[in-house]
Amino acid sequence: FHGMISREEADQLLSVAEGSYLIRESQRQPGTYTLALRFGSQTRNFRLYYDGKHFVGEKRFESIHDLVTDGLITLYIETKAAEYIAKMTINPIYEHIGYTTLNREPAHKKHMPTLRDEHDGKESTGEDEVAEKRLTSLVRRATLKENEHVPKYEKIHNFKVHTFRGPHWCEYCANFMWGLIAQGVKCADCGLNVHKQCSKMVPNDCKPDLKHVKKVYSCDLTTLVKAHFTKRPMVVDMCIREIESRGLNSEGLYRVSGFSDLIEDVKMAFDRDGEKADISVNMYEDINIITGALKLYFRDLPIPLITYDAYPKFIESA
Numbered sequence: 001f002h003g004m005i006s007r008e009e010a011d012q013l014l015s016v017a018e019g020s021y022l023i024r025e026s027q028r029q030p031g032t033y034t035l036a037l038r039f040g041s042q043t044r045n046f047r048l049y050y051d052g053k054h055f056v057g058e059k060r061f062e063s064i065h066d067l068v069t070d071g072l073i074t075l076y077i078e079t080k081a082a083e084y085i086a087k088m089t090i091n092p093i094y095e096h097i098g099y100t101t102l103n104r105e106p107a108h109k110k111h112m113p114t115l116r117d118e119h120d121g122k123e124s125t126g127e128d129e130v131a132e133k134r135l136t137s138l139v140r141r142a143t144l145k146e147n148e149h150v151p152k153y154e155k156i157h158n159f160k161v162h163t164f165r166g167p168h169w170c171e172y173c174a175n176f177m178w179g180l181i182a183q184g185v186k187c188a189d190c191g192l193n194v195h196k197q198c199s200k201m202v203p204n205d206c207k208p209d210l211k212h213v214k215k216v217y218s219c220d221l222t223t224l225v226k227a228h229f230t231k232r233p234m235v236v237d238m239c240i241r242e243i244e245s246r247g248l249n250s251e252g253l254y255r256v257s258g259f260s261d262l263i264e265d266v267k268m269a270f271d272r273d274g275e276k277a278d279i280s281v282n283m284y285e286d287i288n289i290i291t292g293a294l295k296l297y298f299r300d301l302p303i304p305l306i307t308y309d310a311y312p313k314f315i316e317s318a
Helices: 007-014 064-080 082-087 126-148 221-228 234-246 260-276 287-299 311-317
Strands: 021-025 033-039 042-050 159-162 184-187
Touching (some): 007 033, 033 064
Antiparallel strands (some): 033 042
């Protein structure tokens, strides 16, 4: 820190070496601070802020040294490769079929029956061939029927600024992700890693991976059904199944409240165990606990089933 000095004095002090820097208090606006940095035979001045971490833009740093190092890297890349950076999204390597489909086999395919030809040295009879064709046809029809139930909802990626440890390359344009911290963004649902500028070009084809989807409640509908390859959320199917099997004759169904602590237990069971959650009569004898858990699920949705814009019209029609 060099106190309240002018731009000219700062320029003179920094002219001795490229990459040198200092912090000075502004003469025009006392109480504000400026980071003066020497790069490209010029002294560049940036307004410096502090909120527990140092920053001049979006990125926040623990130390001034890290801020300057990252800034020098960014300035060098933008100066030497500005034209390349502007064009790097033109020929992406990203396939518009979804990121996780390249890394994970869909659940419906994992459960598809597989036919294997076994030869024991004997010549197959005509009856065997007919039976095999019939079986193949049945399997094909079953597979087609099953595929129809796989949801094909459009989902935007849930990108968050991310700091990558070690060298990383963008999975959209295949170019290096430069900088010390916050080099790019990562999809919190499917794990796709891309440059911030590339994230604007990625299509809305997020396919959530279960390892990134940590909970069932408070998770938006599209993310949940795409992660589990189901037509409806498991909470809805399992609770409705339980209610229909033992609760249709109960008085005040959906009106009478269940014990709140046990409803919270059901929520935790779904978040922890997913489809393996035990909500049977042996665990929760009162059916109002199950209806309460189902109502809580709908209340906790980050995007409501009936949007705020449509709610007045829905009430009118009801």
